Amino acid sequence: MTDFPKLSTREAQLLDLAAAGFTDLAISNKLGVSETTVKTYWARIRNKIGPFSRTELVAKVIRRNTMQAVSALKEENRRLSHRLDHQSAAVSAVNLFRSLIDGAADAIIVTSKDGTVLLVNETAIELFGWPKEEIVGHPISVLVPDRFRCVHKKYMAEYMVNPTRHTMGDHLATPALHKSGAEVQIGASLSAVKHGEETYVMCVVREVGPNKPFVAYPEEY
Numbered sequence: 001m002t003d004f005p006k007l008s009t010r011e012a013q014l015l016d017l018a019a020a021g022f023t024d025l026a027i028s029n030k031l032g033v034s035e036t037t038v039k040t041y042w043a044r045i046r047n048k049i050g051p052f053s054r055t056e057l058v059a060k061v062i063r064r065n066t067m068q069a070v071s072a073l074k075e076e077n078r079r080l081s082h083r084l085d086h087q088s089a090a091v092s093a094v095n096l097f098r099s100l101i102d103g104a105a106d107a108i109i110v111t112s113k114d115g116t117v118l119l120v121n122e123t124a125i126e127l128f129g130w131p132k133e134e135i136v137g138h139p140i141s142v143l144v145p146d147r148f149r150c151v152h153k154k155y156m157a158e159y160m161v162n163p164t165r166h167t168m169g170d171h172l173a174t175p176a177l178h179k180s181g182a183e184v185q186i187g188a189s190l191s192a193v194k195h196g197e198e199t200y201v202m203c204v205v206r207e208v209g210p211n212k213p214f215v216a217y218p219e220e221y
Contacts, residue, residue, distance in 0.1 A: 005049045006071050007045065007049075008044075009050060010031065010041060010042050011044060011045050011048075013031060014027055014031070014038065014041045014042070014045070015045065015057060015058070015061045016056070016061065016065075017030055017031075018054065018058050018061070019058050019061040019062050021063065024038045024039070024042075040154075042054070045057065047114075072078075087156070090219055091185055093100055098119075100123045101119070101121045102121045104121055104204075105119065105123065106123060106204050106205060106206050107120075107123040107124035107126075107127045107128070107142065107201070107204070107205040107206070107207075108120070108121045108124060108202060108203070108204055108205070109121075109124050109143075109203045109205065110200055110203075111140050111200070111201050111203065112198070112199075112200060113160050113163075113198070113199040113200070113201065113202075114139075115139050115140045115141065115153075116137065116138070116139060116140075116198070117135050117136050117137065117138055117139070117140050118136065120132055120135055120136065120137065121218050122185065124205065127178075127184065127186075127205065127207060128176065128177075128178055128179060128184075129178045129179035129180055130142070130179045136153075140203075142177070143176050143177050144175075144176065144177060145175050145176075145177050145183055148175065152198060159190060159192075159201075160192075160199070160217065163190075163192030163199060163201065174187070174188070175185060176205070185207065185208040186206065186207055186208055187206050187208050188203055188204060188205040188206070189203070189204050190202070190203055191204075216220070
């Protein structure tokens with residue numbers, strides 16, 4: 001009540017009810033006081049604010065309420081604009097991240113801690129032949145030959161116990177599965193990132209040339 005700093009709670013209630021269209025009789029019923037007490041409140045209000053008529057006092061309350069509502073809307077608009085600016089910055093950062101990922105020469109796959117594919121870049125799509133809509137949301141094990149899926153699951157579980165940067169035999173090759181069913185030899189590195197309560201794993205994959213020795217899930221994995 002910035003316009004009426006000296007009013008008591010009852011006096012403020014009376015003015016608000018009057019501004020809402022209540023008659024003195026309705027005010028007395030609403031507040032549970034007699035009409036005489038309501039008139040006493042009016043007298044006290046005039047002593048504090050000035051010798052204004054009931055209509056003038058109600059107009060002051062309506063103006064005050066309107067100004068408070070406008071001020072609240074301005075503050076909400078300021079907060080919303082601030083939030084949208086942050087969201088816009090976040091979206092820009094995400095778009096930049098995606099552009100950097102898609103522009104990488106190596107294949108990049110991001111998974112959740114349970115191995116669900118969350119993101120793949122264009123190089124990964126080219127390397128493994130899986131369209132984005134067919135790989136995202138599926139387990140990364142679809143890229144592992146059937147005969148190695150059990151051991152791959154074991155290695156994944158062991159890695160998540162202590163998810164640090166890890167290179168999978170950069171001088172060796174491990175088998176991966178192309179959508180066509182053909183196997184490709186790859187070298188890959190893992191890096192875990194914790195965000196809030198979630199842990200994400202980024203796998204950077206590079207196809208290994210045919211002159212590299214082929215080792216299925218070496219001990220260094």
